[in-house]
Amino acid sequence: MTDATTNAGTEQRSGIEIRNLYKIFGANPSAYVEKVQAGMGKEELNDKHNHVLGLQDINLDLPPGKISVIMGLSGSGKSTLIRHINGLIMPTSGEILYNGRDVVKMNTEELREFRRHETAMVFQKFALLPHRTVLENTCYGLDIQGVPRSKSEPIAKKWIDRVGLAGYEDYYPNQLSGGMQQRVGLARALANDADILLMDEAFSALDPLIRMDMQKVLLDLQAELQKTIVFITHDLDEALRLGDKIAILRDGALNQVGSGQEIVLRPANEYIAEFVREVNRGRVIRAETIAMPLPEGELPKMKVKASSVLEKIARRMADAEVRMATVVDKANKPIGVVDMPTILTAMVTPASVEEGDDAVEEESAA
Secondary structure, three states, rough: OOOOOOOOOOOOOOOOOEEEEEEEEEOHHHHHHHHOOOOOOHHHHHHHHHOOEEEEEEEEOOOOOOEEEEEEOOOOHHHHHHHHOOOOOOOOEEEEEEOOEHHHHHOHHHHHHHHHHOOEEOOOEOOOOOOOOOHHHHOOOHHHOOOOOOHHHHHHHHHHHHHOOOOOOOOHHHHOOHHHHHHHHHHHHHHHHEEEEEEEEEOOOOHHHHHHHHHHHHHHHHHOOEEEEEEEOOOOOHHHHHOEEEEEEEOEEEEEOOHHHHHHOOOOOOOHHHHHHHOOOOOOOOHHHOOEEOOOOOOOEEEEOOOEEHHHHHHHHHHHHOOOOEEEEOOOOOEEEEHHHHHHHHOOOOOOOOOHHHHHHHHHHO
């Protein structure tokens, strides 16, 4: 599957371009790439040839300055994919392009410098060094780069403060809660000042409330820093909250790529529809997504922001006893209108309902 979307809003920066990527695990993986390209499936490759298909024909653009979420169930290939971006895993075939360079073709020294200066990683299990304090852990990436402590410690202290851990600089990891440890992991990654931030199930080990708190911390920082973030998760609610762009993997292949709005409203297949079936659509879909063209004549007096979710708009309209509202952009310029029937339809219609289902149920009920 190919994703051909582009991001024109970020100048002078490169996103990450993944092209024709295949990963086969086994004794002689290159011998089976053409067979897989010709249609050999995962089961046949494993059963007959004792090789495992990790990733299959991945074509994906990850835009600069945005959060791209790669999600899927366990074994879908999402963690394998993110480890290709910084060269921890090399593909059997394909390209990973950043700033005009192919990560796959980098030599050992180039790859080392790329990892040190242009990427940073936040792990699910925190990966803090137990014998180092919060300050020393945050300095770790800069230590590897050879930055003297006289310069690295002020940088580290700044990011410790930004993630809400001021005053904990001299604590050790075993003195911190899980959420606090992950804040240290985030501070350590940000201290490197790398453009690419790779986050592999970074919040999955946290309790739900702490997890939501960390999501807010990340979104607040991202609004200012505009890093190129690749975030791995198996949780759709997390993907919808964080992702400017979402790519859903299944068995090592892309099933759908798009915004959260697009995936919830227009799932590509039944597998994706199952993912989004239980989503609270009213808290995900925004006014701009369902807005109708501006009508001729006078516009509705009530105005709603294009970025407002439908649940809030429906509540406002119900309270005001109006059936239509004008959708405005950030500059307060009208860009469309929404009405109550359209809002309710978008909020309550299950993604996988087929035409005729309701009629059958009504006849049965009758």
